[in-house]
Amino acid sequence: MxxxxxxxxxxxxxxxxxxxxxxxxxxxxxxxxxxAILTPVITRVLGSGEFGVVASCNAVMQVLFVVGGFGLQTAIQRQHELPHGRRDAAKVLAVSVALTASVTVAALGTVAFWARPLDMLDQLVALRISVVWAGLSAITGASLALLRSQERLPAFAAVSLFQSVVAEAASLGLIAWQHPSAENFLAGQTVAQLAAMVLGLMLAPPRSIDRRDLPMVADAVRFAVPLVPAVLGTFVLSTADRLLIQGAMGxxxxxxxxxxxxxxxxxxxxxxxxxxxxxxxxxxxxxxxxxxxxxxxxxxxxxxxxxxxxxxxxxxxxxxxxxxxxxxxxxxxxxxxxxxxxxxxxxxxxxxxxxxxxxxxxxxxxxxxxxxxxxxxxxxxxxxxxxxxxxxxxxxxxxxxxxxxxxxxxxxxxxxxxxxxxxxxxxxxxxxxxxxxxxxxxxxxxxxxxxxxxxxxxxxxxxxxxxxxxxxxx
Known part of the structure; x- marks a missing residue:
């Protein structure tokens, strides 16, 4: 019944x-x-050409954010609700940090190779900054997932506001007081994101794993890995149009x-x-x-x-x-x-x-x-x-x-x-x-x-x- x-x-x-x-x-x-409040200022300071570079680099950043995160943000939240969840979720966070760092290093080492099909060889500096930004963002996202599951709203607020409002202000400051370029805008985002990542890991520290944790980690990865193509597909749905527009219209x-x-x-x-x-x-x-x-x-x-x-x-x-x-x-x-x-x-x-x-x-x-x-x-x-x-x-x-x-x-x-x-x-x-x-x-x-x-x-x-x-x- x-x-x-x-x-x-x-x-x-x-x-x-x-x-x-x-x-x-x-x-x-x-x-x-x-x-949004800063967007009218940024578009006027940067100009359409530099803002277009920022938009394209932001699209690249989002792809690497997804790939580097391995879907483990959701796996952390799932693990937190299982037996021994508070401890095991912090261990999944440690796995996420390690995998994201590996992807970031690999992407930095090959940027000149994959920039060619994107027709962005003249923007290698901006792309390299975007790669680092993506890696830092993915680690921050994993720590925010843990803070959310722990229902620590003030800590969540501190980290998330730092990686957004502070980051936008830092970017605006660099392009206003230095040179209005895409590289300076992206550098401001990256520096603020580094601070947010450090704060997030301090508030939600990862825990080391040992051999006994391998079955739990394998189960979390099994759950999370399909989310990578799923989120990449969502990215293509919502963001890849900018890359296609750049190729077709400039x-x-x-x-x-x-x-x-x-x-x-x-x-x-x-x-x-x-x-x-x-x-x-x-x-x-x-x-x-x-x-x-x-x-x-x-x-x-x-x-x-x-x-x-x-x-x-x-x-x-x-x-x-x-x-x-x-x-x-x-x-x-x-x-x-x-x-x-x-x-x-x-x-x-x-x-x-x-x-x-x-x-x-x-x-x-x-x-x-x-x-x-x-x-x-x-x-x-x-x-x-x-x-x-x-x-x-x-x-x-x-x-x-x-x-x-x-x-x-x-x-x-x-x-x-x-x-x-x-x-x-x-x-x-x-x-x-x-x-x-x-x-x-x-x-x-x-x-x-x-x-x-x-x-x-x-x-x-x-x-x-x-x-x-x-x-x-x-």
């Missing part, structure tokens, strides 16, 4: 997910806000796309961070109906929150772009790019919900296969659409690829981690929100309509709060 979970149990878990657990996401939101086009993406990808970044901060909670939940109900309920609340978010972003896009990008970036022509990336939050949220279910069941290989299929589709669509539709084609390719990922993951999860579908009325609300967002972004941004847009943004913020606050108070 199937055990029925009382609604108060689910309500309690939702309150924790959207309450204290979401404070970790709020910290990331502060980081994103800090970076660095100035990369800079314009990056500015639009920086604005539009905030919901995607926050959803991704929320996914990471929620995973310890789902690892701790016993497998069965309890976990399934909480997975479905949390996904549906996120869907409800996306409705006002989509409309508000579409209404506010012209206002934001005028501030974020200088006139040389032609911000008035980037509104559709922003809209397409923002709408991607819908399939992105859907695929993360299914990924949580599969990850909690140790089905990381399934996630990897499905993500790589969608990534291959994204690359093919970018190659096809960029020459025909420009930056809008690249953004549309990402949207279609995430829709594909959501579908194939859902089909795969029916066997191992079935989660009930959302109510048709909620799906209809999302469809209407997308339609309204498209209609809103096409409206004029001049005269009185600018005030109408501002009023819509204010209304959607209130709408968003009215959805989330009752959940937190349960």
């Amino acid at each position: 199937t055990r029925t979970v009382k609604p108060p149990v689910v309500d309690h878990q939702l309150s924790r997910l959207f309450g204290r657990d979401s404070l970790y996401m709020v910290l990331w939101a502060v980081q994103l806000l800090g970076a 660095e100035d086009a990369v800079a314009r796309y990056q500015v639009a993406y920086n604005v539009a990808s905030m919901p995607l970044l926050l959803l991704s961070v929320l996914h990471s901060t929620w995973m310890p909670r789902f690892f701790a939940l016993a497998d069965g109906e309890n976990r399934i109900r909480v997975l479905a309920a949390s996904r549906d609340i996120l869907y409800r929150l996306l409705v006002p978010l989509l409309i508000g972003f579409a209404a506010g896009t012209p206002l934001i772009l005028r501030v974020w990008a200088p006139p040389s970036y032609r911000p008035e022509s980037l509104s559709m790019v922003v809209l397409l990336v923002v709408v991607t939050a819908v399939p992105f949220a859907a695929h993360l919900a299914v990924s949580r279910a599969l990850t909690a069941r140790d089905r990381t290989a399934d996630i990897a296969v499905c993500t790589l299929v969608a990534a291959a589709a994204n690359v093919a669509l970018n190659i096809w659409w960029i020459p025909r539709f420009g930056l809008e084609g690249s953004a549309a390719a990402t949207l279609v690829a995430y829709c594909l990922l959501s579908v194939v993951l859902t089909v795969r999860a029916r066997r191992w981690a079935p989660v009930p579908a959302s109510d048709w009325r909620l799906r209809l609300q999302l469809a209407v929100a997308v339609a309204v967002a498209i209609a809103t972004v096409e409206l004029s941004a001049d005269g009185a309509l600018m005030w109408v847009r501002a009023a819509i943004v204010a209304a959607t913020i209130t709408w968003f709060a009215r959805i989330v606050l009752p959940v937190v108070r349960r």
Whole structure:
């Protein structure tokens, strides 16, 4: 007989997910806000060419961050919820540090080789700085995963704010007071990241391993390794378009796309961070109906929150772009790019919900296969659409690829981690929100309509709060 979970149990878990657990996401939101506030300054100081180099190097950094991390950040959180978890999670952290250091050294030694196919041989100094930045970031990410599982919010806040707000300030300081170059910007990020890594390892020190720990380490690596191609596939979905745009349209086009993406990808970044901060909670939940109900309920609340978010972003896009990008970036022509990336939050949220279910069941290989299929589709669509539709084609390719990922993951999860579908009325609300967002972004941004847009943004913020606050108070 199937055990029925009382609604108060689910309500309690939702309150924790959207309450204290979401404070970790709020910290990331502060980081994103800090970076966003500085973006208009950085784009104007660096210029589009140097900013394009920064965008391309940042894409390389993210690839190496994933490869060097070996997926062990999630493995640390999983291990923490198993018997002897507090001790063993710190030992998995030690393995993560060693593997990341090895990958970083190898990447530094071969940078001249793999820079050639990226057409970045003239940016070797910037690439080498990015390699070091990636290694330091991966180790910091592993220590943050342990701090999150230990629920040490102040320590987590100190490390994460150091690697973001302080890093952005350091980069801005170097390019403002030295020379406005990509190398100086990346150096500022790297120095601050080194400080964050040292602080993270001091607050969450790794523990040495011996022969008795080898089975535990092997199990953690077995769980984590499929996450590397999975996250790399996600990277291709969300970031590789910049490399393809650089090859097809040049660095100035990369800079314009990056500015639009920086604005539009905030919901995607926050959803991704929320996914990471929620995973310890789902690892701790016993497998069965309890976990399934909480997975479905949390996904549906996120869907409800996306409705006002989509409309508000579409209404506010012209206002934001005028501030974020200088006139040389032609911000008035980037509104559709922003809209397409923002709408991607819908399939992105859907695929993360299914990924949580599969990850909690140790089905990381399934996630990897499905993500790589969608990534291959994204690359093919970018190659096809960029020459025909420009930056809008690249953004549309990402949207279609995430829709594909959501579908194939859902089909795969029916066997191992079935989660009930959302109510048709909620799906209809999302469809209407997308339609309204498209209609809103096409409206004029001049005269009185600018005030109408501002009023819509204010209304959607209130709408968003009215959805989330009752959940937190349960």
